[in-house]
Amino acid sequence: xxxxxxxxxxxxxxxxxxxxxxxxxxxxxxxxxxxxxxxxxxxxxxxxxxxxxxxxxxxxxxxxxxxxxxxxxxxxxxxxxxxxxxxxxxxxxxxxxxxxxxxxxxxxxxxxxxxxxxxxxxxxxxxxxxxxxxxxxxxxxxxxxxxxxxxxxxxxxxxxxxxxxxxxxxxxxxxxxxxxxxxxxxxxxxxxxxxxxxxxxxxxxxxxxxxxxxxxxxxxxxxxxxxxxxxxxxx
Numbered sequence: 001x002x003x004x005x006x007x008x009x010x011x012x013x014x015x016x017x018x019x020x021x022x023x024x025x026x027x028x029x030x031x032x033x034x035x036x037x038x039x040x041x042x043x044x045x046x047x048x049x050x051x052x053x054x055x056x057x058x059x060x061x062x063x064x065x066x067x068x069x070x071x072x073x074x075x076x077x078x079x080x081x082x083x084x085x086x087x088x089x090x091x092x093x094x095x096x097x098x099x100x101x102x103x104x105x106x107x108x109x110x111x112x113x114x115x116x117x118x119x120x121x122x123x124x125x126x127x128x129x130x131x132x133x134x135x136x137x138x139x140x141x142x143x144x145x146x147x148x149x150x151x152x153x154x155x156x157x158x159x160x161x162x163x164x165x166x167x168x169x170x171x172x173x174x175x176x177x178x179x180x181x182x183x184x185x186x187x188x189x190x191x192x193x194x195x196x197x198x199x200x201x202x203x204x205x206x207x208x209x210x211x212x213x214x215x216x217x218x219x220x221x222x223x224x225x226x227x228x229x230x231x232x233x234x235x
Contacts, residue, residue, distance in 0.1 A: 001112040001114060003233045004077070005045075005219050006219065007221065009221065015052070022226055029222050037230075042232055043112045047081045047176040048219055062091065064090075082105060082166050083166060083211040112135045114161065115160070117163050123140065123141045125141055137181065150185060160195075163199070165198075169200065190211075195214050206221075
């Protein structure tokens with residue numbers, strides 16, 4: 001199975017944010033990635049969050065996300081999405097899911113003999129979901145109900161599983177970007193013996209590590225610089 005992966009496009013009208021985010025280029029980059037995914041014959045396209053950015057002028061967040069959604073629909077590829085912290089700055093989980101045509105996490109989908117399990121780490125230490133109210137992006141957590149969902153989804157699966165989440169579970173990735181209780185999730189993942197791959201975003205530099213015999217792949221950010229960033233993973 002081939003999986004087309006992109007993350008952290010941060011699409012908005014800003015030509016440059018910070019030192020290296022070229023956010024206004026991201027819609028064209030997304031279209032380019034989708035076209036390449038089709039040429040390479042991927043079985044599913046996955047986005048690991050931060051599709052849009054709240055630092056923008058002109059078009060509304062819904063318009064921006066709608067443009068990305070239309071590009072995905074035009075590709076005809078099956079699509080899965082794990083929400084990012086910047087997405088939740090812009091609109092509610094329900095609005096995002098409705099525009100992109102996906103479910104609100106946690107959810108699962110079976111594609112090409114694998115079960116994808118999608119989690120949402122956008123909760124603070126009090127287990128309050130990130131939103132438009134200011135929050136600390138470094139304080140990301142998986143609530144108990146998501147950990148319970150992960151465990152049950154793995155227990156029930158007869159298929160090899162792939163776990164998707166925006167903030168990394170990888171202990172070797174920059175600590176500020178990792179989910180605080182990532183060790184709890186990793187324990188469930190490791191003990192299940194069913195997880196073939198964990199894919200993540202958020203850490204713009206990207207990473208690729210083996211933890212307990214399982215590959216933890218962190219996609220580098222599509223918005224980095226003028227060049228494009230996306231990956232095709234074969235499982």
